[in-house]
Amino acid sequence: MGFDVGAIRVVACDIFGTTVDWRTGVARQVAAIAAERGVALEGGAFADDWRERYLPSMQRVSGGEREWVYLDTLHRESLDELLELRGVADAFDEGARRRLVRAWHRLPAWEDSVDGLAGLRERYVVAALSNGGFALLTNLVKGAGLPFDCILSAELARTYKPEPEAYLTAVRLLDVDPAEVLMVAAHKWDIDGAREAGLATAFLERPLEKGPSVTADRADDVESDLVVRGFGELAVLLEAGPRT
């Protein structure tokens, strides 16, 4: 079954890495908060290590090893571990740690995101669909000025992508069929999860997502209906418009 652009009614967008540049945003805030406390931390490397703990920490929830918890809680646990590992735990009190966790609530959009989403929004319902909690996403989307029609979060299913329920809860809330939703993501695991849940998929390449020392997912390794290099390109590709 080929991809039918005419069937798409909703464009659901992953956020971290796909729509916003988490690494630049987190690195900058980590470096600033560390500097205030007289600690030298390389923000980029710290952000990389922090993000590396993201998937395994979620998998413990998705796999049923532990109850559902907010992404903020997972971020906090990884942060505590990391500060310990770096031998700087004493320099970061409760207040500083809370501010660090909230760094993930304020991240810059990739250059093409705002205009590209605005273009898509002319023809489609454009939704955020992330593992970030609803409050986190609301703050993040507002801060970055991202023009979504609505915010959806895996929190609403009390699980995490790539579990099918994370996608299917969003599909049900929007009262559409899975095949009417195009999931846009920069990560193979997310594209795979969406496809398995019956959604159409667009892989959005973000070669710089993980900085200079970590290779981001590449289109060659991903099976998706579309491949694009930004939201602007996606808006052009989808100009055939929705079925109406």
Added chain:
Amino acid sequence: MGFDVGAIRVVACDIFGTTVDWRTGVARQVAAIAAERGVALEGGAFADDWRERYLPSMQRVSGGEREWVYLDTLHRESLDELLELRGVADAFDEGARRRLVRAWHRLPAWEDSVDGLAGLRERYVVAALSNGGFALLTNLVKGAGLPFDCILSAELARTYKPEPEAYLTAVRLLDVDPAEVLMVAAHKWDIDGAREAGLATAFLERPLEKGPSVTADRADDVESDLVVRGFGELAVLLEAGPRT
């Protein structure tokens, strides 16, 4: 305890009657669809009768008399009854009835809503919080160009306002305290429900909400923290800004 504008972080807005003019929108669509079918229906009166069945139909759900169902389903049941009562049931087939139910998905904003919400949004998280389903609200908000930061629906609690869970689910998703949320509504029952759930309240008078022959709720009969005549006035009143 007096009202403290400095405590407010979220402005939650009721939709039907408060933000959009359901009566004008529904009346126009009912009249148009009836005319197509060669039936003379006075759209305004029909809209009034339809809306009159709204609270009782929801109360059967909130009171536990029946399982939670979509607002669309309640609208459809009331519609079927009404068409029967008017003796015009035969003129409206399945397709026409579906279109009539979807009239509630496409309604015009009151004149002050778009600019007033935009003003509020500069200082607060501004959310839709309605008994309309998530999909209905997404369509409605998009169609009317209402600049909300996020859409929340009583559907997320699988109940209806004025049940406390409808408000408190929204509060929890936004990760704030009830007293940090200002509920804006044109209906006494909604203001009462929000207050009982611990939210701050703003009664927004819409004297024309129910048309010329039905009296809308009036400020004198409502106990609320604020009384305003539109979203523009509310934005001015709240200019003291949020606690930051």
